[in-house]
Amino acid sequence: MEPRGMKKWHPFAIMSEQYIGLKEMINKQVEVVQPVLTEEQMEQMNFTLIEALHTNKQVYLTYYNQGQCITEKGFIQFVDFLGDLFIFIDDVFELKNKMRLSDLIDVRFV
Known part of the structure; x- marks a missing residue:
């Protein structure tokens, strides 16, 4: 006897x-x-950003975006503390990504 696996749930994907709606409900449940x-x-974080900018070291950036905390690895190119x-x-x-400093949660060196 073979398990049906995902075939069992395939008919539910037809009703778009x-x-x-189910996808939206799941996304709302995982929001923070x-x-x-x-x-x-x-x-x-400010000291780490300035050091990463001047030494061109790679950092892990954790930021908040639409209910999720996202972590990416990259290089800091420009920081404007007054303009956030x-x-x-x-x-x-x-790719170059512009972000607000107020969305930033954590900065760590790789």
Whole structure:
């Protein structure tokens, strides 16, 4: 006797409205609230950002985006503390990404 595996659930994928609704419900369940950082954590992140910018070291960036905490690896190219903006180049596609500093959760060296 062979297990049916995903064949058992395949008919449910045909009803696209239900499939989209289920996907949205699952995404809402895994959403997290943006963490609030202390002054000490923000200061440590600022020092790490400045050091990574000047030494061109690779860093892990953890940031908040639409209910998720995302971690990427890349290089810091530009930091504007007054404009709440930084630019980093991701390691995978080597694309420039503009982000707000207020969305940043953690910065660590690789």
